[in-house]
Amino acid sequence: MSESPADSVSFTFDGVTYQGRAGMPAGIALYALGIKRLGDNEVDGAPRGLYCLIGQCFECRVLVGGEVRRACLLPLSEGLAFESLRAEPPLRTNPGRPSHD
Numbered sequence: 001m002s003e004s005p006a007d008s009v010s011f012t013f014d015g016v017t018y019q020g021r022a023g024m025p026a027g028i029a030l031y032a033l034g035i036k037r038l039g040d041n042e043v044d045g046a047p048r049g050l051y052c053l054i055g056q057c058f059e060c061r062v063l064v065g066g067e068v069r070r071a072c073l074l075p076l077s078e079g080l081a082f083e084s085l086r087a088e089p090p091l092r093t094n095p096g097r098p099s100h101d
């Protein structure tokens, strides 16, 4: 089965435009492009990305219009724009806040 040009869609992740196949899960499309980090762990800042691929672990959380969605279940469509979910740094390492150490 060949892919027709009609299957190709443009989408944006963190402000960068990519091409993907309509209906393909956004997380899979990014992984195929070599993008594996979808956000940060809120506790320790470790990278998060695809893990279970079936919508159970929530490790692939991204923001779509301010709403948290799972990238492994988010179908690509023309013009879809989403962004990584970055954690705020811990207070003691936040350069904008005074240290209480």
Ligand code: FES
Residues within 6 Å of the ligand: 049, 050, 051, 052, 053, 054, 055, 056, 057, 058, 059, 060, 061, 070, 071, 072, 073
């Ligand atoms: S990879 Fe587990 S919910 Fe998406």
